Amino acid sequence: MATTRFSFTILNRHHSGNRGADPFRHRKTTALERATKTHKTTDMTDRADNSKPDPAQPDEAALRARLTPEQFKVTREKATEPPFSGQYHDHKKAGIYHCICCGQPLFDSAAKFDSGSGWPSYHQPIDPNALTTHQDHSHGMTRTEILCAACNAHLGHVFDDGPRPTGRRYCVNSASLDFKPRPSQPGPQPPNPAR
Numbered sequence: 001m002a003t004t005r006f007s008f009t010i011l012n013r014h015h016s017g018n019r020g021a022d023p024f025r026h027r028k029t030t031a032l033e034r035a036t037k038t039h040k041t042t043d044m045t046d047r048a049d050n051s052k053p054d055p056a057q058p059d060e061a062a063l064r065a066r067l068t069p070e071q072f073k074v075t076r077e078k079a080t081e082p083p084f085s086g087q088y089h090d091h092k093k094a095g096i097y098h099c100i101c102c103g104q105p106l107f108d109s110a111a112k113f114d115s116g117s118g119w120p121s122y123h124q125p126i127d128p129n130a131l132t133t134h135q136d137h138s139h140g141m142t143r144t145e146i147l148c149a150a151c152n153a154h155l156g157h158v159f160d161d162g163p164r165p166t167g168r169r170y171c172v173n174s175a176s177l178d179f180k181p182r183p184s185q186p187g188p189q190p191p192n193p194a195r
């Protein structure tokens with residue numbers, strides 16, 4: 001006990017003795033402040049000129065390695081999968097459809113409907129900002145292409161012949177999508193042995 005108190009006193013006195021006596025103390029603080037300021041300024045500059053690679057923008061070689069050839073052709077080369085060929089055109093489970101390239105959530109299963117077209121169809125995206133659109137004049141038609149807003153993956157097209165409440169039909173290639181089932185809600189839900 002006595003030893004501990006003694007050590008503490010010595011340490012304390014040592015510390016107090018240094019306070020104010022260190023001629024470099026002020027200079028050190030100033031240097032630290034300057035460094036912090038410089039770091040903040042650099043951060044803002046980087047954000048403004050966008051010189052860093054965007055982590056949401058997938059690397060093409062990595063995508064080629066990860067995706068199937070069809071997924072790559074659809075999302076990066078704007079191909080269209082044959083109708084009724086994809087894994088999600090008749091898919092009815094509850095969950096979220098994400099971009100196969102970058103993982104951004106795109107469509108909720110609650111907005112999915114059976115359009116009879118052979119492609120997964122939704123009456124709205126999960127968020128208006130999840131998609132970007134582009135006028136597509138290929139194949140002698142004028143259509144509105146839909147793309148993933150985060151990584152520019154081609155998804156499909158949007159038409160004005162959808163059901164209520166939006167009247168829109170977001171016609172999407174299964175190959176652009178990655179479905180993740182909704183986590184089961186915690187609470188008093190009876191187990192469903194049929195699933």
Ligand SMILES: [Zn+2]
Pocket residue numbers: 099100101102103104148149150151152153
């Ligand atoms: Zn994406």
